[in-house]
Amino acid sequence: MGxxxxxxxxxxxxxxxxxxxxxxxxxxFGIVHPLYGTLWIQGIASLIFFIIGLWLxxxxxxxRDRKRNKTKGRFENK
Known part of the structure; x- marks a missing residue:
């Protein structure tokens, strides 16, 4: 279940x-969605969405790796 x-x-x-x-x-490809209005706002929003998703x-x-001691001390909290 977990x-x-x-x-x-x-x-x-x-x-x-x-x-x-x-x-x-x-x-x-120059496709603007109505929510964003302009391409540059859409481009900035897409970059922010991608970075946030990758960061999470x-x-x-x-x-998970810290909890299982698989980081070999590189990313340990001090």
Whole structure:
């Protein structure tokens, strides 16, 4: 049951990062979504979505590895 909850929790940041990549692609090809209005706002929003999604996934993996002592002292809290 715990693994299922972890997978569901990981889907949210992954979907945020995927949305960021999709918006980057649309910005590159000049497709403007009505929510953003202009391409440069859409481009900045897509970059922010991608960075936040990647940051959350990376933080989850780092937290899990710290808990299992797999970081070999590199990323330990001081």
């Amino acid at each position: 693994r299922l909850i972890a997978v569901i929790m990981m889907m949210i940041p992954v979907m945020i990062a995927v949305l960021g990549v999709k918006l980057m692609r649309d910005t590159l 996934v990376g933080g989850f993996i780092l937290h």
